[in-house]
Amino acid sequence: MDNSFVVYFSSHLAFCKADIEASLSNHSMLIEWRCIDSIEECPVSNTVLISEGELSGTDVRLLAARRSFVVVENWSLEVSVKWIERGAMNCFSHSTPSLIASYLFSEFTHYTRTESEKVDMSMFQVVIDTIPVPIFYKDHLHIYRGCNDAFCDFLGYSKQKIIGSSVYDIAPKDLAGIYYAADCELLRRGGTQRYEAEVRYANGSLHEIEFNKAVFMRPDGQPGGQVGVMSDITERNQLMRKLEKASATDQLTGAANRRSFDQVIHEEWKVAKASGSPLSLMSLDLDHFKRINDQYGHSAGDTALKLIVDWLQAGLGENDSLYRIGGEEFYVLMKETDLKSALEKAESLRSGLEKHTFMIQDNEIKLTLSIGVIQLGMEIILDQILELIDRALYEAKNNGRNQVRAVSGKRMS
Numbered sequence: 114m115d116n117s118f119v120v121y122f123s124s125h126l127a128f129c130k131a132d133i134e135a136s137l138s139n140h141s142m143l144i145e146w147r148c149i150d151s152i153e154e155c156p157v158s159n160t161v162l163i164s165e166g167e168l169s170g171t172d173v174r175l176l177a178a179r180r181s182f183v184v185v186e187n188w189s190l191e192v193s194v195k196w197i198e199r200g201a202m203n204c205f206s207h208s209t210p211s212l213i214a215s216y217l218f219s220e221f222t223h224y225t226r227t228e229s230e231k232v233d234m235s236m237f238q239v240v241i242d243t244i245p246v247p248i249f250y251k252d253h254l255h256i257y258r259g260c261n262d263a264f265c266d267f268l269g270y271s272k273q274k275i276i277g278s279s280v281y282d283i284a285p286k287d288l289a290g291i292y293y294a295a296d297c298e299l300l301r302r303g304g305t306q307r308y309e310a311e312v313r314y315a316n317g318s319l320h321e322i323e324f325n326k327a328v329f330m331r332p333d334g335q336p337g338g339q340v341g342v343m344s345d346i347t348e349r350n351q352l353m354r355k356l357e358k359a360s361a362t363d364q365l366t367g368a369a370n371r372r373s374f375d376q377v378i379h380e381e382w383k384v385a386k387a388s389g390s391p392l393s394l395m396s397l398d399l400d401h402f403k404r405i406n407d408q409y410g411h412s413a414g415d416t417a418l419k420l421i422v423d424w425l426q427a428g429l430g431e432n433d434s435l436y437r438i439g440g441e442e443f444y445v446l447m448k449e450t451d452l453k454s455a456l457e458k459a460e461s462l463r464s465g466l467e468k469h470t471f472m473i474q475d476n477e478i479k480l481t482l483s484i485g486v487i488q489l490g491m492e493i494i495l496d497q498i499l500e501l502i503d504r505a506l507y508e509a510k511n512n513g514r515n516q517v518r519a520v521s522g523k524r525m526s
């Protein structure tokens with residue numbers, strides 16, 4: 114048995130040290146004493162003697178990752194239990210150095226024995242190291258007790274550094290506090306926990322990670338700790354975002370589509386109702402568009418639709434959003450816009466388009482728009498709004514096209 118051990122001790126405990134040292138040397142146990150100013154200076158898994166007055170704030174959370182002995186001025190069972198529950202191995206009065214010596218003796222000899230009796234965990238480790246997603250497990254005091262190679266790659270630390278550490282030893286302090294709180298919540302509640310977070314790997318790359326954690330139980334039914342698996346869902350989320358965008362976008366023109374309008378109108382209307390700010394809608398339909406197809410061909414018609422979308426987008430403000438509702442029919446939803454402003458905007462688009470010429474396949478093409486406009490009344494239902502604006506558009510068409518018609522968005526009788 115190697116009888117030389119390192120003990121870190123806070124400078125305030127120098128007066129105990131000589132007595133402890135003397136007691137232990139009688140039993141051929143040599144201690145190398147290293148004086149520290151704060152518990153942080155004691156490496157993870159090492160033995161430290163620290164006085165209670167020096168443990169404040171997050172220092173307390175470093176106790177469990179070390180073989181910590183807290184020395185107090187007024188010892189009582191309650192005080193001792195308090196420190197042990199916070200992760201200390203034991204708690205002593207500074208007036209009983211021989212007790213401290215006896216406990217250290219028992220600890221060091223026990224430690225030497227269990228080291229030599231360690232169960233062969235190598236097969237288990239090989240198995241989890243083969244799994245390509247990061248896996249870790251911590252005990253009930255939030256100390257990492259194991260992990261795989263993928264977890265080491267993620268953190269950029271060796272297993273030696275991670276195992277035995279608390280999250281406060283290996284993560285930036287602000288993040289450590291967040292992880293610690295999530296761990297406490299899971300241990301308290303039991304069961305499983307699943308959440309997504311954006312995480313920067315040690316190599317600098319940013320990943321979207323799904324954390325799946327679960328509490329494991331000890332044979333006595335108490336929580337033994339937690340195991341966590343980190344799945345990289347960056348590609349899956351990118352694909353989902355692409356699909357979501359595709360399902361909300363008109364393929365030909367790149368404008369938002371009817372499906373997107375149906376979602377947005379409900380949300381915006383709710384916001385407008387809550388804030389009392391006006392919300393208006395414009396329905397635009399190209400006049401005699403069939404003629405473009407008939408005269409220049411369908412592909413020229415497609416190009417015309419793309420160009421008109423670009424042209425409309427350029428004429429809209431930041432509160433306006435354009436939707437392609439059908440073939441040559443569009444909606445513009447205008448936030449914080451009352452009927453008067455909506456009409457001005459519609460008229461400006463109508464007259465602007467009338468003067469504009471599109472060049473399509475070397476042909477000069479003129480287009481005009483018929484437009485219906487409505488300010489959404491807060492008390493009527495959406496179907497009625499859409500029916501009313503259709504009516505306004507129909508009137509504009511029937512009255513000769515290339516014109517704007519407004520309709521009241523009040524409740525229909």
Ligand SMILES: Nc1nc2c(ncn2[C@@H]2O[C@H](COP(=O)(O)OP(=O)(O)OP(=O)(O)O)[C@@H](O)[C@H]2O)c(=O)[nH]1
Nearest residue numbers: 398399400401402403404406411412414415440441
């Ligand atoms: N090229 C092309 N044409 C389309 C597309 N969608 C709809 N159209 C055409 O748009 C035309 C719409 O015709 P109508 O509903 O008669 O309307 P219009 O000719 O614009 O006449 P009014 O609306 O009454 O002024 C049809 O010829 C459709 O084929 C498209 O994606 N590409």
